[in-house]
Amino acid sequence: MAEFFDVGHSRSIPWARRPEAAALLAALADPDRGFDAIVIGSSERAFYGQQFANMAPLFAHYGAAVWLPELGGEVDPSLTAHDELMVLLGILSKREVARARIRARTSMTVQARNQGRYLGGRPPYGYRLVDAGPHPNNADARRGVRLRKLDVDPTTGPVVTWIFAQRLAGHSKARITRALNDAGIPSPTAADPERNMHRANTRWTLTAVRAILANPRYTGRQVWNRQRTDHVLVDPDNTTLGHRDVMRWNDRDEWVISDRPAHPALVSEADFVRAQGIRATARTPGRTYLLAGMLACGPCGRRMESCWSNGKPSYRCRHGFSSATTPDPARPKNAYVREELVLRHLPALHVRLGGSRSTVTPEAALAYLQTRAIRLIYNPTNRTVTADTEGKERVYLG
Structure with missing residues (x-):
């Protein structure tokens, strides 16, 4: 007898992607496996939706019977009653997941909006977690579960306030980022490495500053549901592989914001709204770049970025440098090329x-390249454009 039990994996995931279930499938393929039947302890946890219908031919191929508590014995897919029962159990399992998801989302919405409760996750940069008393649920309180809430971190909190002050003074996000790095202020990753083990960059980045300036939790209100998890097919050509989770941002009207302040604010609501409306530079409408995404830099291999130069579309590569970082004297010169020349x-x-x-x-030549997804490589040294094809066809720009 062998036991296979998955912990921490959703039942909606196909068997081939669950560690223990995948190990069971591998054992089935072994002629010397030592067992001839699979006893399911809980059908709702084993099969979801149409999973049994997809797995039944495999069980039959390897000669492994499936025993189910609801039947008190072996499942026979050739019997209409058994087949219909398995379909029903799969639907009930799917229904149970949907009901649990709806109940959880509803309760979390109420807790965040009406109570301003902290619902978990990493605290935002500038805050720390402190004790907020016993859990309101008596059963959880008896087990010693405590509530947590956000409080200002004495070290990083003033940094957030300074970032908003600089932005309200009209400074660009890149300039703020550069000033933070020049001053040696620890980035969010460096300030809390235990909660940011998945991140290796210890310097401030433009993305980090942008995220802080856009986070409404710094106004003192609890905010939930800024992100969602979408389930997309792993392989559209093979739907039996199931779905994978993809995190995406929700629209602002879907955010759940507490009715009243839930923790100390690092910026006033009026200043936060003002910061969202600041633009460092005005954007000129009507600019188009025909070669956007098609040009790559020969020396470093990076994709060249579109830029407007002398009133005309152009492309440049700064070899990894950005206005948010301090220039390196050893960095090669920026590469520029005009679109009309290419x-x-x-x-x-x-x-x-x-x-x-x-x-x-x-225009016809450009359409030819775009249809075949041919990338162009620009070399500023000899001013050539090379097609990224097997023949490496090349033209000189002169």
Whole structure:
């Protein structure tokens, strides 16, 4: 007898992606496995939706009977009653998950909005967790469960206030990031490494500053449901592999915000709203970049970024440097190339790639490259553009 029991894995995940269930499937393929039947302890935890219907041919192939408590014995898929029972149990299992999800989301919405309760997760940079008394549920309180709430961290809290003050003074996010790094202030990762083991960067980044300035929890109100988990197919061509979880941001109207302040504020609500409306530079509408995403830098391999230079579309590569970091004297010079210069030579590259030798416009050559997803590599040293193909066809920009 062998036992296979998955802990911490959703029943909605197919057997092949559950560690213990996958081990059972591997054992089934072994001719010397030592057992000839599988006894299911709880069908609701074993099969979800149509999983049994997908697994039944495999069980039959390896000659392994499936025993179920609801039947008091072996499942026979050839019997209509047994087949219908397994379909019903799969639906009930799916229904149980849906009901549990709805109940949990409803209770968390009420707790966050009406009570301002802290619902778990890493505390935002600038805050720390402190004790908030016994749990209101008597059963949890008897087990010693305590509530937690956010309080200002004396070390990192003033940094958040300073970031908002600098932004309200009109400074760009890049300048704020650079100032934090120049001052040697620990980044969120470095300030709390135990909760950020999945992150290795110990310097401030533009993304970190942007996230702080956009987080409404610094106004003192509890905020929940800023992100959601979407279930997308692992492989659209093989739906039996199930879904994988993908984190995505919700729209602002879906956020759950507490009706009253739940913890000390690091910025007033009025200043927070003002900070959201600040733009360091005005964006000019109507700018288009025909080669966006197609050009790569030859020396470093990075994708060249679009930029507007002398009133015309261009592309540049700063070799990993950004305005949020301090320049490195050893860094190579930025690479620039005008879009019109590359477009002018695309017809010649089109011919070398095997296209028509008749008159070809730059627009037609560009469409040819985009249709075939051909990337172009720009080398600023010899001013050449090379197609990232097997033949490495090249043109000189002059």
